[in-house]
Amino acid sequence: MSKEEVEAVEEVLESCPRERRHLIRILQAIQEKLGYLPEDALREVALFFGISPAEVYGVATFYNQFRFVPLGKFHIVVCMGTACHSMGGALVLDAFQRELGIKVGEVTPDRKYSLERVGCIGCCTQAPVVVVNGRIFPKMTPYKVEEVLAKLKAEDELGGDKEQG
Amino acid sequence: MKREYVDVTIDGREIRAPRGEKILWVALENGIEIPHLCALKGQDPPWGGCRLCWVEVEGRGLVTACTEPVRQGMVVHTDTPSVRRLQRRALELLLADHPMDCKNCPKRDRCELLKWMRFLKVKVPKDLRPFPEKRYPVDTSHPVLNFDPNKCILCGRCVWIAKEVVGCGVFDFVWRGYDIRISTFMGKPLKDTDCNGCLKCAEVCPVGALWGK
Numbered sequence: 337m338s339k340e341e342v343e344a345v346e347e348v349l350e351s352c353p354r355e356r357r358h359l360i361r362i363l364q365a366i367q368e369k370l371g372y373l374p375e376d377a378l379r380e381v382a383l384f385f386g387i388s389p390a391e392v393y394g395v396a397t398f399y400n401q402f403r404f405v406p407l408g409k410f411h412i413v414v415c416m417g418t419a420c421h422s423m424g425g426a427l428v429l430d431a432f433q434r435e436l437g438i439k440v441g442e443v444t445p446d447r448k449y450s451l452e453r454v455g456c457i458g459c460c461t462q463a464p465v466v467v468v469n470g471r472i473f474p475k476m477t478p479y480k481v482e483e484v485l486a487k488l489k490a491e492d493e494l495g496g497d498k499e500q501g
Numbered sequence: 502m503k504r505e506y507v508d509v510t511i512d513g514r515e516i517r518a519p520r521g522e523k524i525l526w527v528a529l530e531n532g533i534e535i536p537h538l539c540a541l542k543g544q545d546p547p548w549g550g551c552r553l554c555w556v557e558v559e560g561r562g563l564v565t566a567c568t569e570p571v572r573q574g575m576v577v578h579t580d581t582p583s584v585r586r587l588q589r590r591a592l593e594l595l596l597a598d599h600p601m602d603c604k605n606c607p608k609r610d611r612c613e614l615l616k617w618m619r620f621l622k623v624k625v626p627k628d629l630r631p632f633p634e635k636r637y638p639v640d641t642s643h644p645v646l647n648f649d650p651n652k653c654i655l656c657g658r659c660v661w662i663a664k665e666v667v668g669c670g671v672f673d674f675v676w677r678g679y680d681i682r683i684s685t686f687m688g689k690p691l692k693d694t695d696c697n698g699c700l701k702c703a704e705v706c707p708v709g710a711l712w713g714k
């Protein structure tokens with residue numbers, strides 16, 4: 337972990353009673369600050385509560401909300417809610433997986449792109465929908481996936497689009 | 502004052518048993534077999550995960566013997582049609598995604614899964630297979646302990662013994678649903694964990710998932 341990350345973890349733990357029932361809340365707070373749960377943070381948490389790292393890992397993997405790798409610079413969220421799914425969301429997701437060479441929940445080795453699937457995000461009339469760093473791409477098709485990625489690549493080269501917090 | 506012992510009847514035999522003891526241990530200590538895969542003596546609370554140890558208690562119905570304490574006057578049957586039906590199905594479900602590579606299995610002579618298959622006359626359930634097949638890497642990194650997650654039946658014994666008896670805490674259940682498995686911290690190879698090679702987990706593992714070199 338970087339110095340800032342270590343400090344952030346310490347800060348979260350400082351305010352917490354050493355009782356195991358606070359474990360999930362603490363993991364949430366750390367992810368909130370760092371965007372993911374680094375391995376060393378999980379070790380720190382285990383030490384803090386006096387339980388094994390494997391147990392902390394077991395709890396953290398049980399819940400979908402926790403991530404163990406940082407998000408990519410461009411975090412791509414493909415909607416697989418009912419409307420988007422029936423309009424071909426799965427094909428769009430497949431296209432992203434193919435183009436990026438990663439699976440859902442993974443990050444490209446250069447840390448530029450991460451991929452996630454979610455349930456309905458509330459704009460079903462635009463189905464199927466993809467969201468990149470909060471920006472909505474409506475009425476997606478597998479073909480448009482290439483376009484979107486080309487656009488993101490261009491922005492990246494221009495140094496545009498700030499990282500998502 | 503409460504008496505320390507209770508009198509129970511198991512399969513027609515009158516047995517005096519320590520108050521509070523679970524039916525499973527009373528039966529086993531008196532030579533009455535009850536199929537079981539997850540229970541270990543000393544577990545408190547019992548894990549109760551394999552659902553193999555069904556017995557029928559008069560006036561109560563079907564209960565798992567590893568979780569149910571004996572009570573004064575209790576009448577228990579271990580071999581009724583409903584008991585056997587439940588046990589066979591539970592075992593078949595465990596077998597649905599088990600590799601069945603018994604010829605090459607390091608535990609083939611002491612596999613408890615095979616033992617209960619013979620006892621309950623259960624065959625590999627062809628109708629349930631192939632179940633989503635597990636393909637996890639086998640961990641042979643450690644000098645004395647091997648781990649093949651594909652053979653694991655998720656009985657939880659190693660987790661308990663590591664946590665409560667040895668104190669190393671090397672294993673736990675991770676992920677969820679079809680993905681659930683026993684794992685080290687972040688899936689690290691065993692050589693990079695706190696495992697000191699005591700092999701207690703390999704001793705209690707009922708199948709060929711954990712074994713000594």
Ligand code: SF4
Nearest residue numbers: 653654656657659706
């Ligand atoms: S590795 Fe063995 S002892 Fe551990 S849960 Fe799997 S079957 Fe049970």
Ligand code: FES
Nearest residue numbers: 415417420456459
């Ligand atoms: S289903 Fe995708 S926005 Fe509603």
Ligand code: FES
Nearest residue numbers: 537551552554567
């Ligand atoms: S031995 Fe009772 S549920 Fe496994």
